Amino acid sequence: MPNPQLEAARELRPFIDRHATRSEGRTIAEPVVRALDDAGLYGVMTPRDVGGSELSIAELLDVYEEVSRADGSTGWCLMASAGVTAYFGAYSPDSFTSQLFADGVPLAAGQFAPNGLGTPTDGGYRLTGNYSFGSGIAHAAWVGAGLFTVVPEGEDGNPQLLFCVTPAKNVKRQGNWDVLGLQATASEDYAIEDVFIPEEATFDFFAPTRHRGGPLYDLGVLALTAIGHAGFALGVARRALDELASVAKTKHRMGAATALVDSEAFLLELGRLESRYRSVRAWVYEAALAAERAAVEARDAAVEINVLRQATVYATHEASEVVRGAYLAAGSTALRRGPIERCFRDIHAGTQHFFASNAGTLDFGRDVLTNAGESALDND
Numbered sequence: 413m414p415n416p417q418l419e420a421a422r423e424l425r426p427f428i429d430r431h432a433t434r435s436e437g438r439t440i441a442e443p444v445v446r447a448l449d450d451a452g453l454y455g456v457m458t459p460r461d462v463g464g465s466e467l468s469i470a471e472l473l474d475v476y477e478e479v480s481r482a483d484g485s486t487g488w489c490l491m492a493s494a495g496v497t498a499y500f501g502a503y504s505p506d507s508f509t510s511q512l513f514a515d516g517v518p519l520a521a522g523q524f525a526p527n528g529l530g531t532p533t534d535g536g537y538r539l540t541g542n543y544s545f546g547s548g549i550a551h552a553a554w555v556g557a558g559l560f561t562v563v564p565e566g567e568d569g570n571p572q573l574l575f576c577v578t579p580a581k582n583v584k585r586q587g588n589w590d591v592l593g594l595q596a597t598a599s600e601d602y603a604i605e606d607v608f609i610p611e612e613a614t615f616d617f618f619a620p621t622r623h624r625g626g627p628l629y630d631l632g633v634l635a636l637t638a639i640g641h642a643g644f645a646l647g648v649a650r651r652a653l654d655e656l657a658s659v660a661k662t663k664h665r666m667g668a669a670t671a672l673v674d675s676e677a678f679l680l681e682l683g684r685l686e687s688r689y690r691s692v693r694a695w696v697y698e699a700a701l702a703a704e705r706a707a708v709e710a711r712d713a714a715v716e717i718n719v720l721r722q723a724t725v726y727a728t729h730e731a732s733e734v735v736r737g738a739y740l741a742a743g744s745t746a747l748r749r750g751p752i753e754r755c756f757r758d759i760h761a762g763t764q765h766f767f768a769s770n771a772g773t774l775d776f777g778r779d780v781l782t783n784a785g786e787s788a789l790d791n792d
Contacts, residue, residue: 415471415474415475417451417452417453417456417465417471417475418474418475418478420451420452420453421451421478421482422478424444424447424448424451424479425478425482426482427443427444428447428479428482428483428486429483429751431443431444432482432483432485432486432596432754433749433754435483435485435595435596436596437595437596438595438596439550439551439596439597439598440485440486440489440548440551440597440598444486445519445551448479448490449519452465452517453475453479453490453494454490454493454494454517454518454519455494455497455516455517456471456472456475456494457472457494457495457497457498457636457639458498459498459501459502459624459626459629461501461624461625462501462509462512462517462624463513463516463517464497464501466625466626466628468628468704469628469639469700469701469703469704470697470700470701470704472639473639473646473696473697473700474643475643476490476491476639476640476643476644476647477643477644477646477647477650479647480643480644480645480646480647480648480651481648481650481651482651483596483754484593484594484644484647484648484754484755484758484759484762485594485595485596485597485758486596487643487644487647488547488597488644488758489521489547489551489596489597491639491640491643491644492521492547492548492640493519493520493548493552494640495633495636495637495640496521496522496554496556496577497512497513497520498629498636499556499575499615499620499633499636500512500577500613500615501513501517501624501625502620502622502623502624502625502629503615503620503621503622503623503629504612504613504615504623505612505623506623507612508610508612508613509623509624512554512577512613518552518553519548519551519552519553519554520548520552520553520555520556521546521547521548521549521552521554521555522543522549522552522554522557522577523543523544523546523556523557523558524556524558524575524617524633524637525543525544525558525766526559526560526573526617527541527542527543527558527559528540528541528543528557528558528559528604529541529559529560529561529562530559530560530561530562530574530576530609530614531561532561532564533608535610535611536608536609536610536611536612536613536614537559537561537574537576537608537609537611537614538606538607538608538609539557539559539576539578539604539606539607539609540604540606540607541557541603541604542601542602542603543557543601543602543603544599544601545599545601546583546585546598546599546600547594547597547598547599548597548598548599549580549583549585549600550598552580553579553580554577554578554580555577555578555579555580555582555583555602556575556577557576557577557578557604558573558574558575558576558617559573559574559576559609559614560573560574561574572616573616573617573618574614574616574617575614575615575617575633576609576613576614578604578607578609578613582604582607583602583603583604584602584604584605585600585601585602586600586601586602586603587600588600588601591761592757592760592761593754593756593757593758593759593760593761593762594757594758594761594762595757620632626708627707627710628704628707628708630707630710630713631704631707631713631717632717634717634721635717635720635721637767638720638721638723638767639700639720639724641724641728641762641765641767641768642696642723642724642727642728644762645724645727645728645730645731645732645759645762645768646692646693646696646727648731648735648755648758648762649689649730649731649734649755649759651751651755652734652735652738652739652752652755652759653685653686653689653734655738655742655750655751655752655755656682656685656738656741656752659672659742659745659746659752660673660678660682660741661673672741678741681737681741682741684737685734685737685738685741688730688733689730689731689734692723692726692727692730692731693727695723695726695727696720696724696727698723699716699720699722699723700723702716702719702720703717703719703720715779715783718775718776718779719776719779721772721775721776722772722773722775722776724767724768725767725768725769725770725772725773728759728762728763728765728767728768729763731759731762732759732760732763735752735755735756736756738755739752739755739756
C-alpha cells in the first residue's frame with residue numbers, strides 16, 4: 413500500500429536539506445517545522461482516533477529514515493515529538509486527549525527519565541524536577557517529563573514511575589545546548605518547579621493502559637521509542653553513503669594513481685560499507701515486524717521488544733562506523749562543512765543516547781541465554 417507520509421517526506425527532502433546548514437548551532441528552521449506539520453508528519457505514530465496516521469512499524473521506520481536522511485536534527489526532533497503525542501494519544505483518557513488534541517496533533521518534546529518527584533494532591537501531583545535533552549523544545553506546545561511519585565509518610569506502597577505532559581509555558585528552558593552534533597535539535601535542559609499535573613495527564617510508564625489505537629501501542633514506550641532511534645540512525649547512514657557515492661564520481665585524492673571511481677580499493681570499501689548498512693537495516697526491519705506481529709497476536713512480546721531494542725543499539729553503532737568510513741573515504745571533502753561532516757557529528761551524538769547504550773544489549777544477552785537449550789542442538 414502507498415504511504416502518503418513517506419511520499420511527503422521524500423518531497424520535502426530538498427527543502428529540509430537547504431535549511432539544514434543554516435540551522436546549525438540554532439534550531440530547526442521554522443519553515444521546516446511548519447512544512448512537516450502541514451504534511452501531517454508529526455502525527456505518524458499518533459492514533460487515528462485523535463487525528464494521527466497510526467502507521468505500521470515498517471511505515472514508521474520508512475518515514476523516520478527518510479526525514480533523517482534529509483537532516484539528522486530534523487529527523488531526531490520529528491521522532492521525539494511524534495513519540496510523545498503517540499503515547500498520550502494512546503494511553504490517556506478522553507478527558508485529557510480532548511484538550512491535548514483540541515487543535516490537531518500538537519508539537520511536543522520531553523525526556524521520560526524519572527528526574528522529577530510528583531507529590532500527590534487532589535486530582536493529580538505537584539511536580540518538581542530538572543530534565544535534560546528536551547529535543548524540539550523550541551517549537552513545542554507541550555513538554556513531557558518522567559517522575560517518581562512520592563509515597564506519603566506513614567503510608568504503605570512503592571513509588572510509581574509515571575510519564576506526564578504539561579503545557580510548555582510551565583517549563584523553564586535552560587538554553588544550554590552547545591554540542592558536537594544534532595545541534596539544531598536545541599535539546600536544552602529544562603526545569604519544572606512545583607507545577608500541578610492532573611492525574612489524567614499521566615500514565616504508568618511500564619504498564620500503560622491503552623485507551624485507543626491498535627495493538628501496536630501494547631508494545632509500550634521502550635519499543636515504540638526504539639523505532640524512532642533506529643530510523644534516525646539508518647537515515648543518517650544512508651545520507652552519508654549517498655554523499656560518498658556522489659563525491660566519488662568527481663573526486664581524485666592527492667597522490668592517488670586514479671580517481672575514486674576507478675579505484676578498486678575505494679570500490680571495495682564502498683561495497684563493504686553499503687553491505688554493513690543494508691545488513692543492519694534488514695535486522696531492524698525484521699525485529700520491528702516480529703514485535704508488531706507479537707502485539708497483533710496478543711502474545712507476550714517481551715523477547716521481541718528486547719530484540720528490537722538491541723537491533724536499534726546495533727544499528728546506531730554500525731551506522732556510526734559506516735558514517736566514519738564514508739568520512740574517511742571522502743577525504744578532505746568530508747572535513748569541510750557539508751552533509752558528510754554533518755552526518756559524522758550527528759550520528760556520533762546519537763550514539764550517546766540511552767537507546768544506543770549497553771542497557772538494551774544486556775537485556776538481549778540475558779534473553780539469548782535464558783532461551784538457549786540444554787545443548788546446542790536443542791535451539792530452534
